[in-house]
Amino acid sequence: MIIGVPKEIKTHENRVSLLPGGVLKLAKHGHEVLVEQGAGEGSGFFDKQYEDSGATIMEDIDELWEQSDMIMKVKEPIEVEYPRMREGQIIFTYFHFAASEALTEAVAKSRSIAIAYETVEEEDGTLPLLVPMSEVAGRMASQEGAKFLEKPEGGRGILLGGIPGVKPANVMVLGGGIVGVNAAKIAAGMGGNVTIMDISMPRLRYLDDVMSKNVDTMFSNEANIRSMLPHVDMIIGAVLKPGAKAPHLITRDMLSEMQKGTVLVDVAIDQGGCFETSKPTTHDNPVYKVDDVVHYCVANMPGAVPYTSTLGLTNVTLPYAVSLANKGWKQALKDEEELQKGLNIVDEKIVYKPVAEAFDMEYTAIEEVL
């Protein structure tokens, strides 16, 4: 199989989908890898290393897409990439379809085979290709939030950890999954007073056991969320219903109950966001204010720490890429149930229910296409 690795073109997206070591592995299995010139540079991996591992460096990106049986990316295709997708081509990347009807339509129209990192799912519900990036984004969420709490950045001007004699900031984390727990760890480590909210009691029990003393748990419902708003300094949005549009847990009217300069970090923005007033931002211009409340809504947070993120991501994606390349997509999906959950769109058919539901589109059961 010919595997293509384009350079990411989203704003400040410096990750790359495959390392030189991954090229070596795929080449050993008899596959050919095309890497766009400079694709790994942002993460610290250079053309020469890819070439030495057996890749062909391509200058012409259209040619790379044209020749590749499988495209491996990091972020969802963006508009200039839409016309490059083609019938029968496997595209293995993050898609987050439920956040974009335009992308969903474009991928369907291309008749390509879209296997989404974020919905590959193990039997116990773990999302193995999302976990490492959620770990990065969760840890970053508290770090970024702390920065935007500074007055010159638009925040309230409270130091997250406080000082002796002055109380620390109150941090509310909505969703106690991978993002939530990592955000809470960093915020608590910096001395913040953290409350994690979730709707899963087993998860809250687990968090109560393992988190430090300055982390409380609270059941997530509207009344409990509202009760926190007048005292909270930072809210981190970290909920997920896999593949689906995020629920709006903070509505517009709730902003008026918050203190001026409160910081909202909506990590769930890639699934549409869990605050009603969220809209995607980029690392170039990450924040905006609504009613004096700071919103940070960067949809590719891990892109800002590409060294860590690329290594973390490729650790987990490579084995699946090898399977897809060795067996072809149909056989690989038949053999590996977790990979089967990654299939969202194939040959114009939406086979992942929450995506079809997000846009009222026709849903086709996966058995019909395998």
Ligand SMILES: NC(=O)C1=CN([C@@H]2O[C@H](COP(=O)(O)OP(=O)(O)OC[C@H]3O[C@@H](n4cnc5c(N)ncnc54)[C@H](O)[C@@H]3O)[C@@H](O)[C@H]2O)C=CC1
């Ligand atoms: N912006 C970015 O750069 C990145 C965003 N993400 C996104 O962050 C989000 C969270 O991801 P993970 O932590 O990996 O998911 P996860 O599945 O590990 O955790 C989600 C948690 O939300 C909880 N939840 C669901 N509904 C809730 C509600 N109404 N109230 C409170 N909790 C609720 C679930 O019980 C679960 O514990 C996803 O949308 C993911 O795509 C992940 C990485 C990077």
Ligand SMILES: CC(=O)C(=O)O
């Ligand atoms: C998960 C995701 O959206 C990211 O890593 O950018």
Ligand SMILES: [Mg+2]
């Ligand atoms: Mg994202």
